Amino acid sequence: MKRTDLLLYAHRAAMGCVALLLLLAGFWSSWDTAQHVLLAKGREHGTLTVAGCGDDTCTGPYDPEGSPPPRSGMTIEKSVAVKKAARLPVVVKPGTDEVVRTGTAGVLHAWVPMGGALVLAGLVIGGGLRLTRLAWGTAAAGGALLVGAFLAL
Template structure:
């Protein structure tokens, strides 16, 4: 009788691919959290409406009208993206101790989580191709795609 020897190589490959997929998802979450925390945990922060008056390549500026007794301010900025255009009015929240604003509501939340959506799509390729787990890959791709499509239609 011959003894059947199994190689550790397939297990090492799967472990390495799992580590890469995990790294992608963690990086996407980390990149999203910088903005998403202000949208999700906005209680106790200053809310208001921004009317965009001008945009440069990186940021847009405008008149910020806060809720409550405080008066309007003109020194506030918001990141320039396809979601912000000159003349638009947006519900926003102020990042603490800055003059930066973040959009709130569904559109702001979905926009903040866009990096995670892209990371889930990339992780799906690693999961499907490297780990050979097609169902988990399709689930990851579906979640990432739904996030990206949802943000597209919300903005």
């Protein structure tokens, strides 16, 4: 085996590891929020009315479904689509005063980091591994996820 062949294999292995690391990081970052939306059975559901927003979060009164009493001071991650007095369907993160948006918009918003990771991995797959069809497919899936989240919010 020639030295250039070894370098080629090492290069491909390194680029494959970088692409895999990007995808794992995107999944891990998304799962922190997505688990509460996707596995919402048995969690407390309700509606948050946005009263005001700070730099990173918005707060407001929370009206739960069922018998629990309404609570104030619940927080949700701020997004560009949140407006004052908006009523959002949410699920409460267990053991916290933090809520996560549910429904299609909530699912897509939770997976936004994975969409960005797919786009970046597409660049690594195309440029580093020279697998253009796989790169276009990966980047297109990430782009579709990002556009879908933008339109849903």
